Amino acid sequence: MEEVLEALREARELRRKHADWNFIERLPPKLRAALIYYIEAGDIYVASRIAGMSVAEFNELRIKARVPSVT
Numbered sequence: 001m002e003e004v005l006e007a008l009r010e011a012r013e014l015r016r017k018h019a020d021w022n023f024i025e026r027l028p029p030k031l032r033a034a035l036i037y038y039i040e041a042g043d044i045y046v047a048s049r050i051a052g053m054s055v056a057e058f059n060e061l062r063i064k065a066r067v068p069s070v071t
Helices: 002-018 021-025 029-041 044-051 055-064
Strands: none
16 A cells, blocks of 8 residues: 555656646636646546546646646
8 A cells, every 4th residue: 555655646746846837827727726636636537627628628738737647
């Protein structure tokens, strides 16, 4: 169980480290909240719902924000 939790922590740190925070901070609140949720949780489906986008649309936003897809 500890190995799984450590892998989740490492993935979250990678997403935080590589994210373009200047880009994220300039976004409207709903999109910013969705990206921050994705960075912290790694759940693209829920993040896309927060943003009011399809998963594909949110994935494009994730790429623009330079947030890596780490599982």
